[in-house]
Amino acid sequence: MAAALALSACVTINVYFPAAEAKEAAKEFVEKVIGEDAPQSAPAKPDGGGMADAHGPSPGFDPLTLLGISPAYAQSSPDITIKTPAIQAIQSRMASRFDGSLRAHFDSGALGFGNDGEIEVRDASKIALGERVAVNQAVAEQNRDAKAVYREIAVANKHPEWEAQIRSVFARQWADSARGGWWYQDSGGAWKQK
Template sequence: MFKKTAQVLSLMTFLAVAACVTVNIYFPAAQVEKAAENIVDDIYGTDAQQPAKTSKDSSSLAHFLAFMTPCEANAQGVTESDIEGLKQSNSAIRGLKQTIATDHQQLIPYYESGNIGINKSGLVELRNNDGMDIAATAKVRRLIAQDNKTREKLYEEVAASMNIPGSEIQKVVTIFTEVWQKKAPAGWWIQDGAGNWKKK
């Protein structure tokens, strides 16, 4: 009897550990993609040429939390005590998104001329300085550096808001990269995974 009880307890312990492992390796790819699509849509504008739309929360994170099932919530590690932190994250994301949108409006002419493109890391990259003098080149370099720094912070904030560990931040970057490039208008330059540039 004692032996059987011990076996049952061992099995329960194993299942509990397995469940924890499952929770730890869960990555909310669909939620990250939805957030990325909403953020990129707002920054590009409906026709990718207009200023970003303004909204109270277009990052979709509030919707993500509202519609999560209990299992998904547990997998994410989201508890009531996390809600305030998530609200702060949403506010930070909105601020970062607006900064990128402001920079984006200044960068549009350089996307259209082919001077800059979206690289394989989801960042803006100077491809050439054709038609630009020294002052214009310096200005674009400053804008690119500022924009990329903000993008990196955005990726980190989105990951933090969904309790995604730092070790998996590259998955967030990959999803955002795909969305930036997919939603870029025709005529812009994008870089594939092998480092080759092509015009959409």
């Protein structure tokens, strides 16, 4: 019995990647960048509580305390923070650039959201010859800021190792937030029109 108690005291708490929180943060960020005409999503189902709440553990009891684990430490599941000055500055630049020079080219079908969380020139023939240099520069700047924001979100949340997962969540969100008629790449790299 003493050996079992000693072994159970050596519990490792793994910090998991909070995918649901990351998706919400990505949606909030992306919608502020893209701006107008947000696509309608299904209303959230209210959590009615009901019978499930009545059968939970009693309010004063936490089984982790039996193992010597502080409930506050064990429940310190991370939340995804996107409200730092650096992240908000990047978001502001991206929104300004999107409205200033990129939106029209998404509308025309020249640009699309890549499956890597960046913007791609999908069909350069839809960009007037005199505008191509400026559009390519705007795309490069937008992609530079996108990479910076994925890194900054991971660092701001004290988990730099999450950068690739954050990029992946954002890549899906850019596609999900695309407006009707815009193009995006599926996970296999094929272009699809919304």
